Amino acid sequence: MTLARPHKLLLPFFIIMGLFFVLPLGLGLIYSFLKAAPYGGVIWEFSWEGYKRFFFVPDLSGVPVFDTGYLEIIFSSVKLAVITTILCVFIGFPTAWYMATRPPKQRDLWIVLVTIPFWTNLLIRTYAWILILRNDGLANTILGKAGLIDAPLQLLYNEFAVTLGLVYSYLPFMILPIYATLERMDWRLIEASEDLYANKARTLWHIILPLCLPGILAGSVLVFIPAIGSFLAADMLGGSKQMMLGNLIERQFFSSRNWPFGAAISVVVMGTVLFGLMLIAKRGQGIKDALR
Amino acid sequence: MSDCLVIESVTKTFAHTDAPVKAVDDLSLNIRENEFFTLLGPSGCGKTTLLRLIAGLEKTSTGRILLSGDDITSLPPNRRPVNTVFQNYALFPHMTVAENIGFGLKMLGRPDTEIATAVTDALKTIRLEQLGTRKPGELSGGQQQRVALARALVNRPRVLLLDESLSALDYKLRKDMQIELKRLQRETGVTFVFVTHDQDEALSMSDRIAVMHKGRIAQLGTPQEIYHQPASRFVADFIGICNFVNGGIFGLSETQDVGFRPEDAQLNNRTHKDGDLQAHGRLTHITYHGATTHFQITLSSGEKVTLAPHTAPDLTPDSEITFSVPADRLIRCAP
Numbered sequence: 001m002t003l004a005r006p007h008k009l010l011l012p013f014f015i016i017m018g019l020f021f022v023l024p025l026g027l028g029l030i031y032s033f034l035k036a037a038p039y040g041g042v043i044w045e046f047s048w049e050g051y052k053r054f055f056f057v058p059d060l061s062g063v064p065v066f067d068t069g070y071l072e073i074i075f076s077s078v079k080l081a082v083i084t085t086i087l088c089v090f091i092g093f094p095t096a097w098y099m100a101t102r103p104p105k106q107r108d109l110w111i112v113l114v115t116i117p118f119w120t121n122l123l124i125r126t127y128a129w130i131l132i133l134r135n136d137g138l139a140n141t142i143l144g145k146a147g148l149i150d151a152p153l154q155l156l157y158n159e160f161a162v163t164l165g166l167v168y169s170y171l172p173f174m175i176l177p178i179y180a181t182l183e184r185m186d187w188r189l190i191e192a193s194e195d196l197y198a199n200k201a202r203t204l205w206h207i208i209l210p211l212c213l214p215g216i217l218a219g220s221v222l223v224f225i226p227a228i229g230s231f232l233a234a235d236m237l238g239g240s241k242q243m244m245l246g247n248l249i250e251r252q253f254f255s256s257r258n259w260p261f262g263a264a265i266s267v268v269v270m271g272t273v274l275f276g277l278m279l280i281a282k283r284g285q286g287i288k289d290a291l292r
Numbered sequence: 293m294s295d296c297l298v299i300e301s302v303t304k305t306f307a308h309t310d311a312p313v314k315a316v317d318d319l320s321l322n323i324r325e326n327e328f329f330t331l332l333g334p335s336g337c338g339k340t341t342l343l344r345l346i347a348g349l350e351k352t353s354t355g356r357i358l359l360s361g362d363d364i365t366s367l368p369p370n371r372r373p374v375n376t377v378f379q380n381y382a383l384f385p386h387m388t389v390a391e392n393i394g395f396g397l398k399m400l401g402r403p404d405t406e407i408a409t410a411v412t413d414a415l416k417t418i419r420l421e422q423l424g425t426r427k428p429g430e431l432s433g434g435q436q437q438r439v440a441l442a443r444a445l446v447n448r449p450r451v452l453l454l455d456e457s458l459s460a461l462d463y464k465l466r467k468d469m470q471i472e473l474k475r476l477q478r479e480t481g482v483t484f485v486f487v488t489h490d491q492d493e494a495l496s497m498s499d500r501i502a503v504m505h506k507g508r509i510a511q512l513g514t515p516q517e518i519y520h521q522p523a524s525r526f527v528a529d530f531i532g533i534c535n536f537v538n539g540g541i542f543g544l545s546e547t548q549d550v551g552f553r554p555e556d557a558q559l560n561n562r563t564h565k566d567g568d569l570q571a572h573g574r575l576t577h578i579t580y581h582g583a584t585t586h587f588q589i590t591l592s593s594g595e596k597v598t599l600a601p602h603t604a605p606d607l608t609p610d611s612e613i614t615f616s617v618p619a620d621r622l623i624r625c626a627p
Contacts, residue, residue: 186382189382189384189385191349191382192376193384194369195374195375195444196370196375196396196447197396197447198370199368211385211386
């Protein structure tokens with residue numbers, strides 16, 4: 001098949017996406033239906049084993065029993081990602097609002113400030129949180145010196161720390177899309193709303209939020225997807241107790257050496273996220289229609 | 293007629309970068325009940341700022357604003373029984389036309405049935421009964437304009453503020469909307485405060501006009517007073533074309549300039565009445581405007597005037613002509 005001239009422009013894109021996106025994804029899908037080799041890798045033989053492991057755990061006598069352990073990890077990961085997304089909306093919206101209401105010159109400065117964390121590797125930034133949160137860390141030292149606490153608070157190695165780490169990592173992805181919609185918003189609509197007897201709260205609810213919904217949805221997608229697959233925050237800030245999907249998958253490929261199982265979890269997660277995205281996309285299209 | 297809106301020595305200063313700007317400067321004004329009142333002036337004269345002060349969208353620096361005797365100076369916009377038709381209409385893009393119109397009543401906490409009836413009536417008034425379920429983006433400019441008008445009027449405000457509301461429409465539509473606005477104002481009996489820089493619009497629609505200049509009122513009066521007895525040269529120049537020449541041209545005192553409107557002049561008038569003032573000049577240009585023809589005359593003093601007589605004789609450029617102006621049409625005002 002020969003490509004029409006304009007389509008040739010897409011060739012570099014197809015090569016990159018084919019090599020680094022479709023190929024690994026396909027491999028993952030194939031691996032999830034293979035048998036695990038004892039020391040990592042796969043045996044090229046069809047098997048449902050990877051998916052079975054997900055729902056059934058062999059008991060002492062080796063008989064598979066239905067087990068919700070892994071489902072719980074999925075559930076808690078989704079829960080953590082949802083909480084992260086919601087917190088990001090509540091922190092990101094006022095921040096974006098503040099930014100968008102500054103004079104134009106200051107706004108550019110704020111955008112730079114919001115993106116500054118990306119200049120440093122996430123691993124290092126997450127490690128910095130350990131230094132802040134640990135028992136003799138910055139937070140406890142300040143609270144102790146201020147006389148607010150007698151004994152150090154356990155801030156690290158719990159769900160709080162993981163959530164904090166996730167919110168911290170992905171907050172800019174929420175702020176920037178909301179900022180983009182706010183910056184484009186017609187501020188005279190707010191004046192019109194106030195002129196038509198709406199107070200500040202009702203203007204926010206009836207006018208500003210509906211007009212910002214595309215930005216909030218875009219931000220939510222950008223936060224939720226990496227958050228659900230994140231393993232760094234859980235690994236470093238959650239200790240051994242906090243297991244997220246990302247950690248579970250990572251563990252299958254490295255310490256457990258069960259590649260098909262790891263691949264199967266990835267496929268299940270991907271399916272779940274895709275389904276969620278389709279729902280959002282449908283809603284998003286509805287909003288776009290509404291704003292037309 | 294009683295005063296509906298009283299503006300008492302209101303000043304609005306914008307603290308811009310280095311030099312503060314007085315957009316409205318110690319301005320006082322009484323607007324009567326059921327009046328079609330126009331704030332007319334060039335851009336930057338403070339007319340829109342004054343309108344926004346009345347709406348509550350800007351805070352006064354000093355002075356008071358009274359509405360039916362109540363001091364509303366410190367009330368936020370949502371607590372003033374005043375509605376605005378914005379220059380760009382500012383219709384809510386995510387709501388239907390009906391939701392837009394009903395928004396004010398909804399915020400006032402009126403029952404749904406009452407809102408539905410009011411919205412239906414309002415749609416009928418603006419002759420858009422069929423379009424209640426459309427989104428503003430699907431309407432033409434003129435239709436959006438009418439929706440914006442209905443959205444404000446449906447609340448029966450004490451005062452309706454219109455901010456250059458017709459300037460975005462094309463000529464024909466603007467003429468239609470002018471008539472429509474007048475009709476709505478008569479039917480509803482609401483006091484209209486209309487901001488415009490278009491003198492034609494102001495003259496044809498207003499009961500009274502305030503011509504604004506540099507944050508102050510240059511002249512307040514009926515359209516006839518403003519047009520025929522302008523209080524200053526600025527007003528005379530801003531409202532229509534006005535020729536100002538040295539009085540000596542007409543055999544009057546040379547120490548004072550006098551003005552006259554182009555259409556008050558008569559060309560080569562042999563049967564001029566006593567009291568008409570005559571002058572001579574050389575015809576330099578003829579420009580045809582359809583309804584009128586403008587004759588550019590250079591006087592012996594070198595001054596140039598424009599004449600637009602009701603009856604235009606056949607003339608060729610570069611001919612010497614005589615023209616006359618009735619004495620009672622002469623404009624004598626402060627420079």
